[in-house]
Amino acid sequence: MFTKPQRAPRVQRALRLASGTAICLAVSFGLALPIPFLAPVLCALLLASANRPLPFKAAVILALAAMLTTGIGLLLIPVLRYYPNSGVLLIGLGLFVVFRFGLRGGNNLIVTFLVIGLTMISSAGVADFGLAVTVITAMVAGLFLAVLVGMFSHWLFPEPDNAPAPPVAPTFPASEVNRIALRATLIVIPAFLMALIDPATYLPIVLKAVNLGQQSSTTSARNAARELIGSTLLGGLLAILFWCALSLFVHLWMFFLWMLLFALIVARKLYGLNPSPLSPGFWLNSLMTLIILLGQSVQDSAAGKDVQTAFAVRMTLFIGVTLYACLMVYLLEQRQQKQVQGLT
Structure with missing residues (x-):
């Protein structure tokens, strides 16, 4: 009796991440959910952070x-x-506590939700309570859709029975947790202040800053430019290529298929199927940047806005936020080194 050979775990994970992200993107835009790019961002984060489907207890916690x-x-x-x-x-105090919770072993998805609540919902509500309700609806609908698509993706590409246990997330010394949490907080605060001025324009910038704040926790001053700026620029380049490809034939099915292709290319790098000297966080950040920029461009096009000008402005802001994040990484690390030298 012959049994079907199982794929390698990394192959299954790459296929799962790419298919789940593409399905979530297509369903979200197809149903015209509010802030439709939020659902695929959450789905990509969920699939990249867990190699097993969410158990009932974890779903309740979420x-x-x-x-x-x-x-x-x-x-x-x-x-x-x-x-x-x-x-x-x-x-600011709440962000520090939330990032500190994440650095001490908390779930990254829960950290993302809490930071979104502290920044995006509150800043939107200051300008217009209806906009805050829109963000809440988008977050709840996005979470529900991401969990459902994640379960379907795990059924479609299950984890092999012989797959090794995922490596334990690195822990930080107690003396480092506060400094890194402060750094992530300082990265998010300026984007939040910008959102207070014009929430409708700057909410995607807040989401990008949240992503950078979490990515910076594993980044040192030595490789900050490559990890943070490089992933942002790559995400922008992928968004441009995606938009050009989609313009050849604009259809929801083509939107799904192009997303599947681009996500699969990134996922192969993320899981090491195509060896790369860059970290998995670099590739995940590139994928999220691609989704955010592309989603906003699609919404701009549907609203009749100048897509190229809006993309140029948004990309400039993304690069500005990223450069600021690199500066915070450098300054706080230099301060830490001076303190260590002073003690010795």
């Missing part, structure tokens, strides 16, 4: 995290509106 995120964001709206200085300080 749902509770979404409720907590929503509540925190709504409660901070009146504080920001009537006591802006105190509100910004509270959000």
Whole structure:
């Protein structure tokens, strides 16, 4: 009796990540969900962070995290509106606590939800409560869709029975946790302040800053430019190539197929099927940047805006936020080195 040969675990993971991201993108845009690029971003993060489908307990925890995120964001709206200085300080403290929780072993997806609640929901609500409701709807719908697509992707490309256990996430010394959490907080705060001025324009910048804040936790000053700036530029280049390819024949099925191809190329690098000296975080950040830029361009096109000008402005802002993140990494690491030298 013959048994079907199993693919290598890394092959299954690459196929799972690419197919899940593409399906989630197509369904999200096909159903015209609010902020449609949020669902595939969450799905990519979910599939990249877990090699097994979410158990029921983890799904409940994620749902509770979404409720907590929503509540925190709504409660901070009146504080920001009537006591802006105190509100910004509270959000800065909250970001520090959340990033510290993530560095001490907390789930990255829960950290992302909490940071979105502290920044995107609260900043949107200051300008327009209806916009805050839109962000909440997008987050809840995006989470629900990402979990469903993630389960389907795990069924479609299951983890092999002989797959080794995933490596334990690196832990940071207690003395380093506060410094790295402060660095991530300082990276997100300027984008949040920009969103307070014009939430509709700068909310994608906040999402990019959140991604950079989490990526910076594993980045040193030596490779910050390559990891942060390089992944942002690559994501922008992939978005341009994707847009040009999609322009040949604009259709939802082609949107799905091109996303499947581009995500598969990145996933092969992320899982080491095509060897690369760059870290998995670099490739995941590139994929997320691609999705955010592409999603905004599609929405700009549907709204009749000048796509090229809007993309150029958004890419400039992305690069500016990334350069600022590199500066924070460098300054805080230099400060740490001076303190160590002073003690010795």
